[in-house]
Amino acid sequence: MKTLEEITEIFKEELKDNSVELTRESTAADVDGWDSITNTNIVYAIEQKYSIRFKLREILKLKNVGDLVDTINKKLA
Protein backbone atom coordinates (compact mmCIF):
# COMPACT_ATOMS: atom_id res chain seq x y z
CA MET A 1 0.00 0.00 0.00
CA LYS A 2 1.55 3.26 -1.12
CA THR A 3 1.04 6.01 1.35
CA LEU A 4 0.67 9.75 1.41
CA GLU A 5 4.16 9.95 2.94
CA GLU A 6 5.79 8.25 -0.04
CA ILE A 7 3.96 10.49 -2.48
CA THR A 8 4.92 13.57 -0.47
CA GLU A 9 8.59 12.60 -0.87
CA ILE A 10 8.15 12.48 -4.66
CA PHE A 11 6.51 15.91 -4.61
CA LYS A 12 9.36 17.32 -2.50
CA GLU A 13 11.88 15.96 -4.94
CA GLU A 14 10.06 17.12 -8.09
CA LEU A 15 9.06 20.55 -6.75
CA LYS A 16 12.56 21.02 -5.25
CA ASP A 17 10.88 22.06 -2.04
CA ASN A 18 11.33 20.18 1.24
CA SER A 19 8.56 22.08 2.95
CA VAL A 20 5.81 20.47 0.85
CA GLU A 21 3.05 19.10 3.07
CA LEU A 22 0.24 17.13 1.49
CA THR A 23 -3.08 15.88 2.75
CA ARG A 24 -5.50 13.70 0.82
CA GLU A 25 -7.45 16.87 0.05
CA SER A 26 -4.51 18.87 -1.39
CA THR A 27 -4.92 20.15 -4.97
CA ALA A 28 -2.69 22.02 -7.41
CA ALA A 29 -4.17 25.28 -6.17
CA ASP A 30 -2.93 24.62 -2.59
CA VAL A 31 0.63 23.61 -3.37
CA ASP A 32 3.18 26.18 -4.52
CA GLY A 33 4.87 25.21 -7.74
CA TRP A 34 2.43 22.47 -8.69
CA ASP A 35 1.42 23.44 -12.22
CA SER A 36 1.18 22.00 -15.74
CA ILE A 37 4.90 21.55 -16.12
CA THR A 38 5.71 20.14 -12.69
CA ASN A 39 2.64 17.94 -12.90
CA THR A 40 4.09 16.12 -15.90
CA ASN A 41 7.32 15.60 -13.97
CA ILE A 42 5.51 14.32 -10.89
CA VAL A 43 3.46 11.89 -12.98
CA TYR A 44 6.58 10.74 -14.81
CA ALA A 45 8.46 10.24 -11.51
CA ILE A 46 5.59 8.18 -10.10
CA GLU A 47 5.39 6.10 -13.28
CA GLN A 48 9.13 5.38 -13.10
CA LYS A 49 9.19 4.62 -9.38
CA TYR A 50 6.27 2.18 -9.38
CA SER A 51 6.61 0.93 -12.97
CA ILE A 52 3.08 1.94 -13.82
CA ARG A 53 1.60 4.07 -16.59
CA PHE A 54 -1.15 6.65 -16.38
CA LYS A 55 -3.54 7.40 -19.16
CA LEU A 56 -4.33 11.03 -19.82
CA ARG A 57 -7.92 10.33 -18.77
CA GLU A 58 -6.74 9.01 -15.43
CA ILE A 59 -4.61 12.09 -14.81
CA LEU A 60 -7.66 14.21 -15.60
CA LYS A 61 -9.81 12.48 -13.06
CA LEU A 62 -7.38 13.15 -10.24
CA LYS A 63 -9.02 15.93 -8.30
CA ASN A 64 -6.69 15.79 -5.31
CA VAL A 65 -3.74 13.94 -3.81
CA GLY A 66 -6.06 11.33 -2.26
CA ASP A 67 -7.27 10.37 -5.74
CA LEU A 68 -3.66 10.07 -6.86
CA VAL A 69 -2.73 7.74 -4.00
CA ASP A 70 -5.84 5.60 -4.61
CA THR A 71 -5.15 5.36 -8.34
CA ILE A 72 -1.56 4.26 -7.74
CA ASN A 73 -2.71 1.59 -5.29
CA LYS A 74 -5.36 0.38 -7.70
CA LYS A 75 -2.75 0.00 -10.44
CA LEU A 76 -0.40 -1.90 -8.11
CA ALA A 77 -3.09 -4.18 -6.74
Add this chain to the structure above:
Amino acid sequence: MDKDNILRSIRESMCKYSDKESFIIGGDSYSYQDLSNQVARISCVLNGNKQCVGIIENDDIYTYASILAVLFTGNTYVILNPHNPNSRNKKIVESTSIKTILTSINIDEYTGVFGDICISSINLKEPESDYEIPLFEADKDDNAYIIFTSGSTGEPKGVPITYGNLNSFYCAYKELGFNLDSTDRMLQMFDLAFDVSVVSTLYPLAIGASVYTVPLDAVKYTAVYELLEDEELTFAAIPPSILSILKPYFSEIDLPKLKYLILTAEASHVDIVKEFYPSIPNAEVVNLYGPSEATIYCTSYFATGRDIKNYNGMLSIGKAFSGIDFLILKEDDSVADVSEKGEFCISGSQVMHGYWKNIEKTQEVFIQKDGKKYYRTGDVCYIDSEGDIMYCGRKDHQVQINGFRVELSEIEHYAKQIHKNGASVVIPKENSLGNLVLHLFLENYSEGKEKIHEYLKEHLNPYMCPKEIHILDSFPLNNSGKIDRKILKASIK
Protein backbone atom coordinates in the same frame (compact mmCIF):
# COMPACT_ATOMS: atom_id res chain seq x y z
CA MET B 1 -19.88 49.53 -41.70
CA ASP B 2 -21.40 47.57 -38.83
CA LYS B 3 -19.35 44.61 -39.93
CA ASP B 4 -16.14 46.46 -39.19
CA ASN B 5 -16.79 47.08 -35.53
CA ILE B 6 -16.26 44.15 -33.19
CA LEU B 7 -18.20 45.68 -30.31
CA ARG B 8 -21.20 46.34 -32.53
CA SER B 9 -21.06 42.72 -33.71
CA ILE B 10 -21.02 41.55 -30.08
CA ARG B 11 -23.97 43.78 -29.29
CA GLU B 12 -25.85 42.21 -32.20
CA SER B 13 -25.04 38.71 -30.91
CA MET B 14 -26.47 39.69 -27.51
CA CYS B 15 -29.78 40.54 -29.16
CA LYS B 16 -29.88 37.83 -31.77
CA TYR B 17 -28.69 34.89 -29.67
CA SER B 18 -30.00 35.89 -26.24
CA ASP B 19 -30.92 32.30 -25.27
CA LYS B 20 -27.71 30.77 -26.57
CA GLU B 21 -24.66 30.05 -24.43
CA SER B 22 -22.05 32.81 -24.48
CA PHE B 23 -19.64 31.49 -21.84
CA ILE B 24 -19.08 28.11 -20.25
CA ILE B 25 -16.91 28.69 -17.20
CA GLY B 26 -16.05 25.89 -14.78
CA GLY B 27 -18.97 23.85 -16.09
CA ASP B 28 -21.53 26.65 -15.59
CA SER B 29 -23.07 28.13 -18.70
CA TYR B 30 -24.22 31.71 -19.20
CA SER B 31 -26.54 32.76 -21.99
CA TYR B 32 -25.98 35.88 -24.07
CA GLN B 33 -28.83 37.36 -22.03
CA ASP B 34 -27.00 36.58 -18.75
CA LEU B 35 -23.86 38.14 -20.18
CA SER B 36 -25.71 41.18 -21.41
CA ASN B 37 -27.31 41.69 -17.97
CA GLN B 38 -23.95 41.60 -16.25
CA VAL B 39 -22.36 43.94 -18.77
CA ALA B 40 -25.20 46.42 -18.41
CA ARG B 41 -24.98 46.39 -14.64
CA ILE B 42 -21.22 46.94 -14.60
CA SER B 43 -21.40 49.57 -17.35
CA CYS B 44 -23.62 51.79 -15.25
CA VAL B 45 -21.07 52.07 -12.45
CA LEU B 46 -18.38 53.17 -14.88
CA ASN B 47 -18.83 56.88 -15.05
CA GLY B 48 -17.46 58.67 -18.04
CA ASN B 49 -15.03 57.38 -20.57
CA LYS B 50 -11.40 57.51 -21.73
CA GLN B 51 -10.28 56.30 -18.30
CA CYS B 52 -8.10 53.35 -17.41
CA VAL B 53 -10.06 50.79 -15.42
CA GLY B 54 -8.27 47.97 -13.61
CA ILE B 55 -9.75 44.48 -13.75
CA ILE B 56 -8.45 41.85 -11.36
CA GLU B 57 -8.28 38.66 -13.36
CA ASN B 58 -10.42 35.78 -12.21
CA ASP B 59 -12.00 32.94 -14.18
CA ASP B 60 -15.65 33.96 -13.87
CA ILE B 61 -18.44 35.66 -15.81
CA TYR B 62 -17.98 38.91 -13.87
CA THR B 63 -14.42 39.32 -15.07
CA TYR B 64 -15.35 38.72 -18.71
CA ALA B 65 -18.41 40.98 -18.40
CA SER B 66 -16.15 43.67 -16.90
CA ILE B 67 -13.94 43.63 -19.98
CA LEU B 68 -16.99 44.17 -22.18
CA ALA B 69 -18.41 46.84 -19.88
CA VAL B 70 -15.16 48.81 -20.03
CA LEU B 71 -15.11 48.55 -23.82
CA PHE B 72 -18.81 49.39 -24.26
CA THR B 73 -18.32 52.57 -22.23
CA GLY B 74 -15.30 53.72 -24.23
CA ASN B 75 -12.83 53.20 -21.40
CA THR B 76 -9.51 51.37 -21.36
CA TYR B 77 -9.08 48.09 -19.55
CA VAL B 78 -5.90 47.05 -17.77
CA ILE B 79 -5.65 43.53 -16.38
CA LEU B 80 -4.16 43.05 -12.94
CA ASN B 81 -3.13 39.46 -12.35
CA PRO B 82 -3.47 38.49 -8.69
CA HIS B 83 -0.54 36.08 -9.10
CA ASN B 84 1.86 38.80 -10.23
CA PRO B 85 4.07 40.45 -7.63
CA ASN B 86 2.23 43.22 -5.77
CA SER B 87 4.96 45.70 -6.58
CA ARG B 88 4.38 45.13 -10.29
CA ASN B 89 0.61 45.57 -10.04
CA LYS B 90 1.19 48.74 -8.03
CA LYS B 91 3.48 50.16 -10.71
CA ILE B 92 0.82 49.47 -13.33
CA VAL B 93 -1.92 51.12 -11.28
CA GLU B 94 0.24 54.17 -10.68
CA SER B 95 1.37 54.53 -14.25
CA THR B 96 -2.17 54.33 -15.64
CA SER B 97 -3.75 56.51 -12.90
CA ILE B 98 -6.39 53.85 -12.34
CA LYS B 99 -9.16 55.12 -10.07
CA THR B 100 -11.53 52.21 -10.46
CA ILE B 101 -10.76 48.55 -10.08
CA LEU B 102 -13.35 45.94 -10.93
CA THR B 103 -13.01 42.74 -8.99
CA SER B 104 -15.05 39.71 -8.13
CA ILE B 105 -12.60 38.60 -5.45
CA ASN B 106 -11.97 40.09 -2.05
CA ILE B 107 -10.35 43.49 -2.54
CA ASP B 108 -9.13 43.57 1.07
CA GLU B 109 -6.20 41.49 -0.01
CA TYR B 110 -5.22 44.33 -2.24
CA THR B 111 -5.51 47.32 0.05
CA GLY B 112 -1.90 47.00 1.07
CA VAL B 113 -0.88 46.45 -2.52
CA PHE B 114 -2.04 49.73 -3.86
CA GLY B 115 -0.94 51.72 -0.81
CA ASP B 116 -2.33 55.21 -0.55
CA ILE B 117 -3.71 55.31 -4.07
CA CYS B 118 -7.37 56.10 -3.71
CA ILE B 119 -9.25 53.37 -5.51
CA SER B 120 -12.91 52.76 -5.62
CA SER B 121 -13.23 49.08 -6.13
CA ILE B 122 -16.53 47.76 -7.28
CA ASN B 123 -17.73 44.49 -5.97
CA LEU B 124 -19.14 42.76 -9.01
CA LYS B 125 -21.45 40.40 -7.21
CA GLU B 126 -24.10 42.97 -6.33
CA PRO B 127 -27.74 42.02 -6.86
CA GLU B 128 -29.03 42.48 -10.37
CA SER B 129 -31.67 44.91 -11.49
CA ASP B 130 -32.75 46.38 -14.80
CA TYR B 131 -30.00 48.18 -16.60
CA GLU B 132 -29.28 48.75 -20.22
CA ILE B 133 -25.99 48.65 -22.01
CA PRO B 134 -25.07 52.21 -22.93
CA LEU B 135 -24.93 52.99 -26.62
CA PHE B 136 -21.60 54.73 -26.46
CA GLU B 137 -19.05 54.43 -29.20
CA ALA B 138 -15.41 55.15 -28.59
CA ASP B 139 -13.24 57.31 -30.77
CA LYS B 140 -10.90 55.23 -32.87
CA ASP B 141 -7.84 56.83 -31.25
CA ASP B 142 -8.98 56.06 -27.71
CA ASN B 143 -7.30 53.13 -26.03
CA ALA B 144 -9.29 49.92 -25.68
CA TYR B 145 -6.76 48.10 -23.53
CA ILE B 146 -3.19 48.32 -22.37
CA ILE B 147 -1.09 45.16 -22.19
CA PHE B 148 1.88 45.33 -19.87
CA THR B 149 4.93 43.28 -20.76
CA SER B 150 8.28 43.08 -19.06
CA GLY B 151 10.52 45.95 -20.01
CA SER B 152 14.27 45.70 -20.26
CA THR B 153 14.70 48.14 -17.36
CA GLY B 154 12.41 46.19 -15.04
CA GLU B 155 9.60 48.72 -15.41
CA PRO B 156 6.52 47.12 -16.98
CA LYS B 157 6.22 48.31 -20.59
CA GLY B 158 2.70 49.26 -21.61
CA VAL B 159 1.36 48.51 -25.10
CA PRO B 160 -1.80 50.59 -25.64
CA ILE B 161 -4.14 49.26 -28.33
CA THR B 162 -6.78 51.66 -29.61
CA TYR B 163 -10.34 50.91 -30.67
CA GLY B 164 -9.14 51.69 -34.20
CA ASN B 165 -6.33 49.10 -33.90
CA LEU B 166 -8.76 46.52 -32.55
CA ASN B 167 -11.28 47.00 -35.34
CA SER B 168 -8.56 46.91 -38.01
CA PHE B 169 -7.45 43.61 -36.54
CA TYR B 170 -11.04 42.36 -36.52
CA CYS B 171 -11.53 43.12 -40.21
CA ALA B 172 -8.26 41.48 -41.22
CA TYR B 173 -8.89 38.44 -39.01
CA LYS B 174 -12.31 37.91 -40.56
CA GLU B 175 -10.71 37.91 -44.00
CA LEU B 176 -8.79 34.75 -43.07
CA GLY B 177 -12.09 33.09 -43.86
CA PHE B 178 -12.56 30.74 -40.93
CA ASN B 179 -15.70 28.70 -41.44
CA LEU B 180 -17.23 29.48 -38.05
CA ASP B 181 -20.68 30.54 -36.89
CA SER B 182 -22.93 30.70 -33.84
CA THR B 183 -22.90 26.90 -33.47
CA ASP B 184 -19.16 26.76 -32.81
CA ARG B 185 -17.55 26.03 -29.45
CA MET B 186 -14.30 27.89 -28.96
CA LEU B 187 -11.46 27.71 -26.42
CA GLN B 188 -10.12 30.64 -24.35
CA MET B 189 -7.15 29.38 -22.37
CA PHE B 190 -4.96 32.47 -22.22
CA ASP B 191 -4.12 34.67 -19.29
CA LEU B 192 -6.17 37.86 -19.74
CA ALA B 193 -3.00 39.91 -19.41
CA PHE B 194 -1.79 38.28 -22.65
CA ASP B 195 -3.38 39.60 -25.81
CA VAL B 196 -4.36 36.34 -27.50
CA SER B 197 -7.06 36.29 -24.79
CA VAL B 198 -8.64 39.32 -26.49
CA VAL B 199 -9.36 37.49 -29.74
CA SER B 200 -10.12 34.21 -27.95
CA THR B 201 -12.85 36.03 -26.02
CA LEU B 202 -14.20 38.72 -28.33
CA TYR B 203 -14.23 36.93 -31.67
CA PRO B 204 -16.53 34.07 -30.60
CA LEU B 205 -18.92 36.62 -29.11
CA ALA B 206 -18.89 38.63 -32.33
CA ILE B 207 -20.21 35.59 -34.23
CA GLY B 208 -22.58 34.37 -31.50
CA ALA B 209 -20.48 31.29 -30.69
CA SER B 210 -19.70 29.91 -27.21
CA VAL B 211 -16.49 30.56 -25.27
CA TYR B 212 -15.08 27.80 -23.05
CA THR B 213 -12.59 29.10 -20.51
CA VAL B 214 -9.81 27.44 -18.57
CA PRO B 215 -9.40 28.24 -14.86
CA LEU B 216 -6.47 30.43 -13.87
CA ASP B 217 -4.95 27.90 -11.47
CA ALA B 218 -5.68 24.77 -13.44
CA VAL B 219 -3.10 22.32 -14.59
CA LYS B 220 -3.61 23.76 -18.03
CA TYR B 221 -2.82 20.91 -20.36
CA THR B 222 -5.29 18.59 -18.67
CA ALA B 223 -7.94 21.32 -18.53
CA VAL B 224 -7.43 22.12 -22.22
CA TYR B 225 -7.56 18.47 -23.24
CA GLU B 226 -10.65 17.85 -21.12
CA LEU B 227 -12.53 20.73 -22.76
CA LEU B 228 -11.39 19.83 -26.27
CA GLU B 229 -12.53 16.24 -25.99
CA ASP B 230 -15.50 16.34 -23.58
CA GLU B 231 -17.09 19.52 -24.93
CA GLU B 232 -16.13 18.70 -28.51
CA LEU B 233 -14.67 22.13 -29.10
CA THR B 234 -14.42 23.16 -32.73
CA PHE B 235 -11.82 25.91 -32.47
CA ALA B 236 -8.78 26.18 -30.22
CA ALA B 237 -5.86 28.58 -30.09
CA ILE B 238 -3.02 27.19 -27.98
CA PRO B 239 0.71 27.76 -27.54
CA PRO B 240 2.72 24.86 -29.05
CA SER B 241 4.16 24.15 -25.57
CA ILE B 242 0.79 22.56 -24.70
CA LEU B 243 1.38 20.07 -27.52
CA SER B 244 4.86 19.31 -26.19
CA ILE B 245 3.42 18.48 -22.77
CA LEU B 246 0.64 16.33 -24.27
CA LYS B 247 3.00 14.52 -26.62
CA PRO B 248 3.36 11.32 -24.54
CA TYR B 249 -0.44 10.97 -24.72
CA PHE B 250 -1.09 11.76 -28.40
CA SER B 251 -2.20 8.18 -29.07
CA GLU B 252 -5.02 8.62 -26.51
CA ILE B 253 -6.24 11.90 -27.96
CA ASP B 254 -9.01 11.89 -30.54
CA LEU B 255 -10.60 15.20 -31.53
CA PRO B 256 -12.66 14.58 -34.67
CA LYS B 257 -14.86 17.63 -34.04
CA LEU B 258 -12.00 20.14 -34.01
CA LYS B 259 -12.14 22.33 -37.12
CA TYR B 260 -9.21 24.65 -36.42
CA LEU B 261 -6.11 24.33 -34.30
CA ILE B 262 -4.37 27.69 -33.99
CA LEU B 263 -0.76 27.60 -32.87
CA THR B 264 0.44 30.89 -31.50
CA ALA B 265 2.52 32.77 -28.91
CA GLU B 266 5.77 31.00 -29.75
CA ALA B 267 7.49 29.27 -32.65
CA SER B 268 5.78 26.04 -33.68
CA HIS B 269 7.82 23.03 -34.65
CA VAL B 270 7.00 21.00 -37.70
CA ASP B 271 7.71 17.57 -36.16
CA ILE B 272 5.28 17.90 -33.29
CA VAL B 273 2.56 19.30 -35.56
CA LYS B 274 2.87 16.32 -37.88
CA GLU B 275 2.80 13.90 -34.96
CA PHE B 276 -0.41 15.49 -33.73
CA TYR B 277 -2.20 15.25 -37.10
CA PRO B 278 -3.74 11.79 -36.44
CA SER B 279 -5.45 13.16 -33.31
CA ILE B 280 -7.11 15.97 -35.25
CA PRO B 281 -8.24 14.34 -38.52
CA ASN B 282 -10.68 17.10 -39.48
CA ALA B 283 -8.81 20.16 -38.27
CA GLU B 284 -6.86 22.72 -40.17
CA VAL B 285 -3.65 23.78 -38.41
CA VAL B 286 -2.94 27.49 -38.64
CA ASN B 287 0.18 29.22 -37.35
CA LEU B 288 -0.66 32.79 -36.31
CA TYR B 289 2.07 35.28 -35.57
CA GLY B 290 2.10 38.77 -34.21
CA PRO B 291 3.60 41.04 -31.57
CA SER B 292 1.23 42.73 -29.07
CA GLU B 293 2.37 46.04 -30.55
CA ALA B 294 0.52 45.19 -33.77
CA THR B 295 -2.67 43.92 -32.12
CA ILE B 296 -2.61 40.17 -31.48
CA TYR B 297 -1.84 38.61 -34.88
CA CYS B 298 -0.64 40.03 -38.17
CA THR B 299 0.42 37.02 -40.27
CA SER B 300 -1.04 33.57 -40.89
CA TYR B 301 0.16 30.26 -42.27
CA PHE B 302 -2.33 27.53 -43.10
CA ALA B 303 -0.29 24.37 -42.65
CA THR B 304 -2.68 21.50 -43.32
CA GLY B 305 -2.70 19.61 -46.57
CA ARG B 306 0.67 20.79 -47.77
CA ASP B 307 4.33 20.20 -47.28
CA ILE B 308 4.85 22.36 -44.20
CA LYS B 309 7.34 25.12 -44.89
CA ASN B 310 9.83 25.56 -42.10
CA TYR B 311 13.15 27.10 -41.22
CA ASN B 312 15.25 25.02 -38.80
CA GLY B 313 12.02 23.17 -38.02
CA MET B 314 10.07 26.32 -37.16
CA LEU B 315 6.82 26.75 -39.10
CA SER B 316 6.58 29.55 -41.62
CA ILE B 317 4.46 32.46 -40.44
CA GLY B 318 2.99 32.74 -43.91
CA LYS B 319 1.39 35.82 -45.39
CA ALA B 320 0.72 39.22 -43.83
CA PHE B 321 -2.87 40.12 -42.90
CA SER B 322 -4.66 42.45 -45.27
CA GLY B 323 -3.90 46.03 -44.31
CA ILE B 324 -0.42 45.16 -43.04
CA ASP B 325 2.60 46.49 -44.91
CA PHE B 326 5.89 44.93 -44.09
CA LEU B 327 9.57 45.16 -44.87
CA ILE B 328 12.57 43.02 -44.09
CA LEU B 329 15.34 45.39 -43.08
CA LYS B 330 18.99 44.47 -43.07
CA GLU B 331 21.44 45.67 -40.42
CA ASP B 332 22.06 48.94 -42.29
CA ASP B 333 18.28 49.48 -42.54
CA SER B 334 18.24 48.84 -46.27
CA VAL B 335 15.50 46.57 -47.63
CA ALA B 336 16.48 42.91 -47.95
CA ASP B 337 16.05 40.95 -51.19
CA VAL B 338 14.03 37.76 -51.46
CA SER B 339 15.60 35.01 -49.31
CA GLU B 340 17.76 37.53 -47.51
CA LYS B 341 17.34 37.67 -43.74
CA GLY B 342 16.63 40.79 -41.76
CA GLU B 343 14.39 42.32 -39.16
CA PHE B 344 10.66 41.97 -39.78
CA CYS B 345 9.13 45.48 -39.70
CA ILE B 346 5.42 46.16 -39.98
CA SER B 347 3.18 49.11 -40.71
CA GLY B 348 -0.56 49.60 -40.88
CA SER B 349 -3.60 50.46 -38.83
CA GLN B 350 -3.13 47.49 -36.48
CA VAL B 351 0.17 48.91 -35.22
CA MET B 352 0.12 50.83 -31.92
CA HIS B 353 0.89 54.55 -31.83
CA GLY B 354 3.60 54.08 -29.23
CA TYR B 355 4.38 52.64 -25.79
CA TRP B 356 2.47 53.97 -22.80
CA LYS B 357 4.26 57.04 -21.46
CA ASN B 358 7.58 55.92 -22.88
CA ILE B 359 8.71 58.17 -25.73
CA GLU B 360 12.27 56.93 -25.64
CA LYS B 361 11.35 53.28 -26.11
CA THR B 362 8.77 54.27 -28.76
CA GLN B 363 11.42 56.08 -30.79
CA GLU B 364 13.67 53.05 -30.56
CA VAL B 365 11.15 50.68 -32.11
CA PHE B 366 9.83 52.77 -35.00
CA ILE B 367 11.55 53.59 -38.26
CA GLN B 368 10.35 55.85 -41.09
CA LYS B 369 10.64 54.27 -44.50
CA ASP B 370 9.06 55.56 -47.74
CA GLY B 371 6.85 57.93 -45.77
CA LYS B 372 5.46 55.18 -43.56
CA LYS B 373 6.07 54.39 -39.92
CA TYR B 374 7.26 50.82 -39.41
CA TYR B 375 7.41 48.95 -36.13
CA ARG B 376 10.56 46.90 -35.62
CA THR B 377 9.47 43.51 -34.31
CA GLY B 378 12.92 42.31 -33.27
CA ASP B 379 12.14 39.10 -35.15
CA VAL B 380 14.43 37.84 -37.87
CA CYS B 381 12.64 36.68 -41.01
CA TYR B 382 13.06 36.28 -44.72
CA ILE B 383 10.64 36.07 -47.60
CA ASP B 384 10.82 32.92 -49.70
CA SER B 385 10.34 32.75 -53.45
CA GLU B 386 6.56 32.25 -53.03
CA GLY B 387 6.19 35.28 -50.80
CA ASP B 388 5.81 33.35 -47.54
CA ILE B 389 7.44 34.87 -44.50
CA MET B 390 9.88 32.51 -42.85
CA TYR B 391 10.51 33.03 -39.15
CA CYS B 392 14.15 32.54 -38.13
CA GLY B 393 14.21 33.55 -34.47
CA ARG B 394 14.65 36.63 -32.36
CA LYS B 395 17.08 39.33 -33.31
CA ASP B 396 18.26 39.44 -29.73
CA HIS B 397 18.88 35.70 -29.85
CA GLN B 398 21.42 36.39 -32.52
CA VAL B 399 24.87 36.82 -31.09
CA GLN B 400 28.43 37.23 -32.19
CA ILE B 401 30.95 34.67 -31.01
CA ASN B 402 34.58 35.36 -31.90
CA GLY B 403 33.29 37.76 -34.52
CA PHE B 404 30.99 35.18 -36.12
CA ARG B 405 27.27 35.73 -36.21
CA VAL B 406 25.47 32.89 -34.49
CA GLU B 407 21.78 32.29 -34.59
CA LEU B 408 20.77 30.56 -31.41
CA SER B 409 17.77 28.89 -33.05
CA GLU B 410 20.11 27.06 -35.35
CA ILE B 411 21.94 25.44 -32.44
CA GLU B 412 18.59 24.67 -30.80
CA HIS B 413 17.43 23.07 -34.02
CA TYR B 414 20.32 20.60 -33.95
CA ALA B 415 19.92 19.95 -30.24
CA LYS B 416 16.29 19.01 -30.98
CA GLN B 417 17.40 16.34 -33.43
CA ILE B 418 18.90 14.42 -30.50
CA HIS B 419 16.69 15.64 -27.69
CA LYS B 420 13.06 15.06 -28.57
CA ASN B 421 11.43 14.76 -25.14
CA GLY B 422 11.63 18.37 -24.08
CA ALA B 423 12.71 21.84 -25.06
CA SER B 424 16.25 22.93 -25.88
CA VAL B 425 17.33 26.51 -25.36
CA VAL B 426 20.67 28.20 -25.95
CA ILE B 427 21.54 31.10 -23.69
CA PRO B 428 24.56 33.33 -24.33
CA LYS B 429 26.24 34.75 -21.24
CA GLU B 430 29.48 36.62 -20.69
CA ASN B 431 32.00 34.83 -18.51
CA SER B 432 34.20 36.55 -15.96
CA LEU B 433 36.63 37.47 -18.73
CA GLY B 434 33.93 39.21 -20.72
CA ASN B 435 33.72 36.55 -23.42
CA LEU B 436 30.35 35.40 -24.61
CA VAL B 437 29.85 31.71 -23.81
CA LEU B 438 26.98 29.64 -25.12
CA HIS B 439 25.04 27.53 -22.63
CA LEU B 440 22.72 24.80 -23.80
CA PHE B 441 19.76 24.08 -21.54
CA LEU B 442 17.96 20.77 -22.01
CA GLU B 443 14.60 20.02 -20.48
CA ASN B 444 13.94 16.50 -19.25
CA TYR B 445 16.99 15.05 -21.05
CA SER B 446 18.31 11.69 -19.92
CA GLU B 447 20.70 10.52 -22.62
CA GLY B 448 23.98 11.93 -21.34
CA LYS B 449 25.71 15.18 -22.21
CA GLU B 450 28.39 13.46 -24.27
CA LYS B 451 25.97 12.19 -26.90
CA ILE B 452 24.44 15.56 -27.67
CA HIS B 453 27.81 17.29 -27.50
CA GLU B 454 29.24 14.90 -30.10
CA TYR B 455 26.24 15.41 -32.36
CA LEU B 456 26.49 19.18 -32.20
CA LYS B 457 30.20 19.00 -32.93
CA GLU B 458 29.33 17.02 -36.03
CA HIS B 459 26.88 19.59 -37.35
CA LEU B 460 27.98 22.99 -36.16
CA ASN B 461 31.05 25.13 -36.56
CA PRO B 462 33.26 24.86 -33.48
CA TYR B 463 32.45 28.38 -32.31
CA MET B 464 28.75 27.55 -32.41
CA CYS B 465 28.99 24.57 -30.08
CA PRO B 466 27.74 25.36 -26.58
CA LYS B 467 30.54 25.17 -24.02
CA GLU B 468 28.27 24.22 -21.17
CA ILE B 469 25.27 21.91 -21.03
CA HIS B 470 22.70 22.19 -18.26
CA ILE B 471 19.94 19.64 -17.74
CA LEU B 472 16.73 20.69 -15.99
CA ASP B 473 13.61 18.67 -15.21
CA SER B 474 11.47 21.48 -16.54
CA PHE B 475 11.90 25.00 -17.82
CA PRO B 476 10.52 28.12 -16.14
CA LEU B 477 7.74 29.82 -18.10
CA ASN B 478 6.76 33.48 -18.14
CA ASN B 479 3.21 34.90 -17.98
CA SER B 480 2.61 34.22 -21.64
CA GLY B 481 3.56 30.59 -21.28
CA LYS B 482 6.84 31.04 -23.11
CA ILE B 483 10.14 29.71 -21.84
CA ASP B 484 11.61 32.36 -19.54
CA ARG B 485 15.11 32.83 -20.94
CA LYS B 486 15.95 35.47 -18.36
CA ILE B 487 15.51 33.04 -15.47
CA LEU B 488 17.59 30.44 -17.29
CA LYS B 489 20.30 33.01 -17.84
CA ALA B 490 20.25 34.11 -14.20
CA SER B 491 20.70 30.48 -13.12
CA ILE B 492 24.11 30.27 -14.79
CA LYS B 493 26.77 30.55 -12.12
